[in-house]
Amino acid sequence: MTEPVVSLRGVRADLGSRPVLRGIDLTVHRGEVVALLGANGSGKSTAVRSIIGQVQTGAGAIELFGTDRGRFRDWHRVGYVPQRTTAAGGVPATVTEVVSSGRLSRARFGVLRKADHAAVRRALDLVGMADRAKDSVDALSGGQHQRVLIARALASEPELLIMDEPMAGVDLASQEVLAHTLTEQVSQGTTVLLVLHELGPLEPLIDRAVVLRDGCVVHDGPPPKAVGQHALPGHDHVHPHAPAGAEPIRTGLLS
């Protein structure tokens, strides 16, 4: 086996007094595309958010590229696409401005050079949003917004992409663009860890599925086949909601 890019061993996490992860093991090897599946509240979002350090873990070890997460500094090797609900500011911002933030991990002291601006343009090209570069992100549809967030993750030219429900609330045209973009990234050797509600249009890409239930891994292997109505073409449920405790705490005036 190739070197693990992401490795979780016995990771536990609580939100408030409720255990959300009860000791999960998860390994993603270089070049793999792994889907993290499970019902709402199964802990899949919490698992990826613990990898990036957004959720405090109670026990267990998390490693990125073989380095303990606490000591990991090469963040430009990681591209992260959060659930779309987290990324809305109270001030207008253009598509370019948002995507440029993704390049900060490669920029010294936050100064973007010519090569950085070129990388931002390339990332926009990859998701087919170059013609909207100067538009405000508020003017975009859900699917276009999601493409912008993926471009932001790609701007640092990462080796590992972590995506939290990239297809939630995304129109069909954007789903195709996203699937195409992801296929291209994977063919260039990018490792991908995705949280998905169901496999959907990304199914052909996925090497391995890890299924969580109540904070435990209940399946780790080939992606499960869809059955019954879920297997029908065009079937798509979209539940862009997460367990109440996992919502970003950013709702009040001063919160």
Next chain:
Amino acid sequence: MDFLDYAFMQRALLAAVLVGITAPAVGIYLVQRRQALMGDGIGHVAMTGVGLGFLLTWSPVWMATLVSVLGAVLMELIRWYGKTRGDIALAMLFYGGMAGGVMFINLAPTGSNANLTSYLFGSLSTVSQSDVTAICVLAAFVVLVTLGLRRQLFAVSQDEEFARVTGLPVRVLNLLTAVTAAVTVTVAMRVVGLLLVSALMVVPVAAAQQITRSFAATFAIAVAIGVSVTIGGTVTSYYQDVPPGATIVLLTIGAFIVLTAIAAPLARRRARAAAVSDATADPAECAIPGSRAAADEVGV
């Protein structure tokens, strides 16, 4: 332009311009993180600093800076750890700060509620040379942070979770924003007063974003509005004998109303143009759907 002959007016105008620059420059990040009322809270806490300044016969400006910086750091810590009870803790901090200010200033031998009023609502004409020095130093710090770290602060204020994955020191940047906001409050204290500070942080940004699409343009126009209204308000108060703080804030709200009135028809025209281009791209009539509703029907 005869008002420029008076030293007190020169000092007042300099202080006003610096406030016009710094308040919206910090305010834009607060608005971006949806903490528009943070400045108001810091203003309340700064009152304790003013009161302590009088009680200990220190400079009220520097004492207010110290106390409001401590208060802002405390607010940021409450935001991290407080979670559900955070808003109650913040409320206690704000009103405790206000009550502390009134208490200390009344205990002070030289203090009275009249002194307090000049800090609550501003008192431009009494800005002293040492006040101006303090305001210049503090404003330089604010400009340095808000412009120099604009990309980092933008990223953290836009999406904290993503910013963490770019390796930015999110907590340090959050604390720096809070401290910078606190410093701005004390810069603006003598000009518009502690109770009106927040207006100058928030309203120019709100006005600017009526007509802008980018963060950079919003920043520039908000600062331009800030400088225009602080100069306009100061000069108006010289000729008309009206309180400068209130004049400045009312002018800012006026700017917001004017820009909103200009922007509304603009937005309508843009929406109409977008609708026309959509109609050419998609058939106007609904076709019979193939099997089920498409995913893009979900309104988010």
